[in-house]
Amino acid sequence: MSRWRYFGRRLLLSVPILIFGMTITFIVLRMGPMDPVGAILGPTGNPQAYQQIKNQLGLNQPLWAQYIDYMTNMLTFNLGKSWVLFPDRTANSLIIEYAPRTIWLGFWSVLIAIFVGIPLGFYAGLNPNSWSDYFASFGGIVWRAMPNFWLAIIFLSVLSNSENVLFGFDWQNWLVHTTVIGVPFNDPQELTNPQGLLAAIKKIAPAAIVLGSASMGNEMRIGRTAVLETVNSNFIETARAKGVPPRSLVWKHIFRNALIPLVPIITGEAFLLIGGSVLVESVLDISGLGQLFFNAIMAGDLPLVGSLMFIFILLVVTINIVQDILYTLIDPRVGYDGGA
Known part of the structure; x- marks a missing residue:
């Protein structure tokens, strides 16, 4: 096939x-x-x-x-109009308006989880039973255990009173002036200049850390286990016996094979991002799809809730298809037959 x-x-x-x-x-x-x-x-x-x-x-x-x-x-993507929150406004226009903020939040959340969680997990797996392994494992468990909504409230409280809590550090005026509770970027054109890009990153950073924290801990734990299993496998022992250089052994054999069990974990984080964004956006007052969905439920806006649920379901189905394709790209041994 x-x-x-x-x-x-x-x-x-x-x-x-x-x-x-x-x-x-x-x-x-x-x-x-x-x-x-x-x-x-x-x-x-x-x-x-x-x-x-x-x-x-x-x-x-x-x-x-x-x-x-x-x-x-x-x-047919005729999503109808809002009945309660925004009378006579189409759901399509609301999704187009609110989606960029959620995409911006999801982008940085995924980046934090992948570029922090996976490297820490791989490092811990390559250095088992060391102090760095214990520290990374303990940190991953702690981050994984903290609920998103609780962590969001803690971040909000700390950053709102940063001068008193963080020994004089003024978060709102650091690098660029922003408010902790405020609108993320409203206009994508703001990202084209350095000041606007920095402001947009700073505004979304607390929410991205909160939303990516659970994923980061999970990917770190699974990554560590995957590396340990790969290191102790027979083909790695055979490669060592053949004299494969350590650097090549790590990058071409261990890391690539350890990524295979992480594919469903990384793509599965979309479920957490969709559900978590509703809580995090509501607590940190980010006007994205999550907050729009929460407000629509509270207001009883039937067509808007149904339209957003359709978008969320479509997103999850699409991510599952991407996951299947990624399997075949990362591991050539996975075929295209029905049993693959």
Whole structure:
């Protein structure tokens, strides 16, 4: 089977998963406690107005008709309009407006997890039972154990009072003037100049550290175990016996094989990033998709919640496909057959 056929097969297999996720979302939204009509009217609404708005929104239609409309609209990316939070604004325009901040947050969160967690794990695996190994392992366990929302609150408290807590260090005026609670970058063009880029990085840094901390600890722990297993494998002993130089042994044999079990861990962090961004963005007041999703749930904005859930499900399915492709690129032994 060629790589393109393998990719096409993975795409076809993802369709029923996407439909199943959207169906569960529809059931939860329609049969859950959310009442968009009540949220629109408020506590002073009368029964006649309630029924009139319900008819206008199509909530009196049979459930099967609502389901068909929902699936058709989502699959054609006709995400509808917000009913409560931003009346008459389309969900597409809101996602386009809020997505760059979440992407910026996710980018730095993934970078912190990969470029801190994996090197520490590999270093600990190459130096087992040393003080550096104990220190890295203990630090990874501590970071992994701390809940995102708790760590976000601690960061917020410390940085808001940095001059008193950090012995005179003024976080808000360090390098560039920013506020701890504020909007990340609103305009991507701000990233084109050094001052704007530095300000955007500084604004997102606390949230990125919080969101990437759990992933960093997890990747460090798995990376250490993968290196230890690879170092003690038979093919490494054979390579040593053949006189392969230590540097080549580490970079071409140990690291590459140790990356294989890390592929599902790295791609699986997307689940944590999606769920964690809702909490972290809400606590640190970052106007991204996570905060938008949280506010939409609290307001009972049915179409906006459904649209964001569709985007999240689509993202997770896409990442799973990327994971399968990465397996074949990192490890040539993985084939494209059905049992691969």
